Amino acid sequence: MTAVQDTKTIISIKDLNKEYVSSDGKVVRALQNINLDIHEGEFISLIGPSGCGKSTLLRLIADLIQPTNGQLTINGHSANEARKNREYGFVFQSATLYDWRTVLKNVQLPLEVMRYSRKERDQRARDMLKLVDLTDFAEHFPWQLSGGMQQRVSIARALAFEPNLLLMDEPFGALDEMTRERLNNELLEIWGKISSMTVIFVTHNISEAVYLSSRVVVMSPRPGQISQIVDIDLPHPRGPETLDSDRYFHLISEVRHLLREVHD
Amino acid sequence: MSTVSDSQPNPPTPSKIRYNLQEFLDGTGGTVLYFIAILLCLIGAWEGAKFIGQETDYQFELGPIKINLSMTRDLNMPHLKDIAEALSKPSQRQGPPLIEILVKKATYTLRLAIIGFAIGTTIGLALAILFAHSRLLERGLMPYVVASQTVPILALAPMVIIWSEKLFGSREIGMPMITAYLAFFPVTIYTLRGLSDVPPTALELMKSYAATRREILWKLRFPNAVPYIFTALKITAPASVVGTIIAELPTGIQDGLGGAIINFAQYYISGPARLWATNFVTAMAGILFFVTVAFTEWLVIRWKRPSNRLDRWIDTFFKYLRHISPISND
Ligand SMILES: Nc1ncnc2c1ncn2[C@@H]1O[C@H](COP(=O)(O)OP(=O)(O)O)[C@@H](O)[C@H]1O
Numbered sequence: 001m002t003a004v005q006d007t008k009t010i011i012s013i014k015d016l017n018k019e020y021v022s023s024d025g026k027v028v029r030a031l032q033n034i035n036l037d038i039h040e041g042e043f044i045s046l047i048g049p050s051g052c053g054k055s056t057l058l059r060l061i062a063d064l065i066q067p068t069n070g071q072l073t074i075n076g077h078s079a080n081e082a083r084k085n086r087e088y089g090f091v092f093q094s095a096t097l098y099d100w101r102t103v104l105k106n107v108q109l110p111l112e113v114m115r116y117s118r119k120e121r122d123q124r125a126r127d128m129l130k131l132v133d134l135t136d137f138a139e140h141f142p143w144q145l146s147g148g149m150q151q152r153v154s155i156a157r158a159l160a161f162e163p164n165l166l167l168m169d170e171p172f173g174a175l176d177e178m179t180r181e182r183l184n185n186e187l188l189e190i191w192g193k194i195s196s197m198t199v200i201f202v203t204h205n206i207s208e209a210v211y212l213s214s215r216v217v218v219m220s221p222r223p224g225q226i227s228q229i230v231d232i233d234l235p236h237p238r239g240p241e242t243l244d245s246d247r248y249f250h251l252i253s254e255v256r257h258l259l260r261e262v263h264d
Numbered sequence: 265m266s267t268v269s270d271s272q273p274n275p276p277t278p279s280k281i282r283y284n285l286q287e288f289l290d291g292t293g294g295t296v297l298y299f300i301a302i303l304l305c306l307i308g309a310w311e312g313a314k315f316i317g318q319e320t321d322y323q324f325e326l327g328p329i330k331i332n333l334s335m336t337r338d339l340n341m342p343h344l345k346d347i348a349e350a351l352s353k354p355s356q357r358q359g360p361p362l363i364e365i366l367v368k369k370a371t372y373t374l375r376l377a378i379i380g381f382a383i384g385t386t387i388g389l390a391l392a393i394l395f396a397h398s399r400l401l402e403r404g405l406m407p408y409v410v411a412s413q414t415v416p417i418l419a420l421a422p423m424v425i426i427w428s429e430k431l432f433g434s435r436e437i438g439m440p441m442i443t444a445y446l447a448f449f450p451v452t453i454y455t456l457r458g459l460s461d462v463p464p465t466a467l468e469l470m471k472s473y474a475a476t477r478r479e480i481l482w483k484l485r486f487p488n489a490v491p492y493i494f495t496a497l498k499i500t501a502p503a504s505v506v507g508t509i510i511a512e513l514p515t516g517i518q519d520g521l522g523g524a525i526i527n528f529a530q531y532y533i534s535g536p537a538r539l540w541a542t543n544f545v546t547a548m549a550g551i552l553f554f555v556t557v558a559f560t561e562w563l564v565i566r567w568k569r570p571s572n573r574l575d576r577w578i579d580t581f582f583k584y585l586r587h588i589s590p591i592s593n594d
């Protein structure tokens with residue numbers, strides 16, 4: 001472990017590489033020499049053009065896929081152990097709710113797998129639904145909900161077992177601008193409420209990344225690499241006045257320039 | 265155009281009536297009307313064919329096919345009213361009306377069909393879960409499962425009945441076995457499909473919880489397969505009735521529809537309407553079984569958006585049944 005700092009390192013990534021081997025034997029270098037430390041309580045956005053390995057990096061952290069080589073530790077142990085210990089919640093681009101479960105039962109799913117008592121399952125799921133403002137929809141089925149509501153359920157589900165790490169892969173990518181803006185604020189509010197929660201958020205939306213994050217990791221494709229990390233020093237709590245501030249515009253154009261370089 | 269002011273409560277304006285008619289046609293009323301319309305068309309086609317072809321030996325050739333309109337004679341195609349009459353008349357002197365006998369026989373056959381259906385469903389589900397669990401078993405056993413369905417059931421039935429008699433001292437035990445043999449296959453195929461047709465992210469979600477294979481099976485794969493399973497059951501329910509009738513034939517048992525079919529086929533010349541009446545009752549038994557399965561599906565799968573016309577029909581139909589039935593849930 002490194003020397004004691006003001007914040008603990010939650011994720012430490014050293015010289016991480018990932019190659020996919022497709023069925024016809026072709027090798028795709030998805031990530032090359034990734035080095036990144038993420039501290040407790042940070043809100044990190046991964047941004048970059050499509051195919052630059054954002055999802056790959058997130059899925060490596062989640063131990064849904066394995067690295068070709070390199071080091072990746074979460075809370076001081078391997079990604080596999082972190083998954084086994086249920087240390088993170090994952091939110092996919094599509095809400096991935098189970099159609100046959102009501103909203104409440106969907107939020108309870110991880111709690112069932114993790115053997116929480118019936119009483120605690122119910123209590124926690126209802127608390128989470130309150131957090132995402134969906135109490136009235138507890139007994140609805142997923143198809144009866146709008147896309148934005150479904151995604152809120154999936155966030156509630158990811159938070160139900162109180163992981164201190166939240167991994168989100170373009171969670172609002174499929175939503176309209178208004179809904180996205182509302183959910184951004186909700187997410188910030190939740191992140192502010194749960195102290196010490198670390199969020200890693202994949203997006204290709206620049207203003208979203210800047211508005212939400214404490215750091216924006218700009219990635220470049222072929223092979224996927226980290227090209228720059230931008231500190232977002234906008235004050236908290238963020239709100240409508242953030243969106244109007246000069247600093248916000250400045251940071252957006254900074255990230256945009258970096259992405260333009262990356263694209264060529 | 266009527267001009268009733270908005271302030272009046274529920275004015276029966278023409279547009280409102282038209283709207284209600286539309287609603288009626290979309291709902292149960294439409295279902296019933298369509299059903300009756302098609303029934304009338306079928307009756308018309310049957311009697312119309314008889315009317316054109318009645319009592320002629322008119323033949324003509326249409327390319328390689330010889331068409332002989334004497335096929336529509338009463339012996340081959342009895343009038344529908346004669347079939348209805350045959351149902352209401354006793355088939356033997358002093359006996360009860362034919363319909364009563366046939367309903368009793370249909371009950372016997374249906375009971376065996378349900379037992380066979382249940383056994384077949386159980387075997388089908390077990391095999392599918394086994395196969396989903398082990399690729400090796402699937403690859404090893406699937407060819408045999410497929411091969412089992414290529415053996416004509418008609419050839420197999422007499423053997424099974426003989427074995428059943430030797431083994432259990434009863435021919436009746438063999439009958440549901442034959443039905444089950446026919447019924448398990450679609451259940452295995454459809455269930456296997458449903459167990460594996462899971463969205464990749466739904467699986468990754470489970471993986472992110474470090475869920476065990478068993479939890480993935482019961483919380484994801486199996487619920488995902490339920491609609492597929494009902495598709496299979498809707499195929500096997502009427503097929504079970506047919507399977508049981510085939511199983512009855514080599515037993516010589518006279519209690520079921522199979523016995524009645526053989527019997528009335530032998531006396532076809534003297535009374536063709538009775539065989540047709542038996543066919544009608546057999547079809548009704550199959551439909552009854554199908555509707556029961558469809559109703560169960562509707563009860564179980566409450567979480568699905570009614571997606572197609574049939575679904576919506578069944579939905580409105582059973583909502584209507586619930587509406588008029590004295591048993592109310594809620
Ligand atoms: N399972 C896979 N097999 C082969 N190649 C893959 C696979 N998943 C992703 N890739 C490739 O890896 C690269 C990075 O993909 P991804 O991480 O999904 O990018 P992003 O999320 O930034 O759009 C892309 O070139 C993609 O085609």
Ligand SMILES: [Mg+2]
Binds near residue numbers: 054055056
């Ligand atoms: Mg992606």
